[in-house]
Amino acid sequence: MSNHFHLLVRIPEYGEVTDQEILRRFSIWYNRSHGRFVTLWAERFRSVLIEGRPLALQTVGTYIDLNPVRAHLCQDPKRYRFCGYAEALTGPAMANLYDPIGS
Numbered sequence: 001m002s003n004h005f006h007l008l009v010r011i012p013e014y015g016e017v018t019d020q021e022i023l024r025r026f027s028i029w030y031n032r033s034h035g036r037f038v039t040l041w042a043e044r045f046r047s048v049l050i051e052g053r054p055l056a057l058q059t060v061g062t063y064i065d066l067n068p069v070r071a072h073l074c075q076d077p078k079r080y081r082f083c084g085y086a087e088a089l090t091g092p093a094m095a096n097l098y099d100p101i102g103s
Contacts, residue, residue: 005082006064008057019047 009026027040050056068080078086 006067008061008064022047 009022030040031037050060065077065083065085068074068083069077074080077083078089080086
């Protein structure tokens with residue numbers, strides 16, 4: 001996806017944390033980790049709290065993993081370079097085999 005990405009993040013329970021605080025902390029970490037000094041979030045950022053329903057995390061994870069397939073960037077999600085699905089299945093070696101639409 002050239003214009004967006006998805007994150008499924010587990011926030012440990014330690015009191016109330018607002019969406020703004022989560023965004024601020026993630027932005028600081030990401031910018032420091034990548035030597036960036038610019039705005040990370042713009043326009044349509046959305047945060048959804050997922051809890052209390054059976055299989056909710058699996059459902060959202062599946063949606064994220066299949067997003068490049070729906071966007072016609074690959075036929076198999078484990079072949080999409082920027083997806084954690086391949087690494088979750090087979091480790092980092094498979095995750096580095098980027099092959100758009102090829103298999």
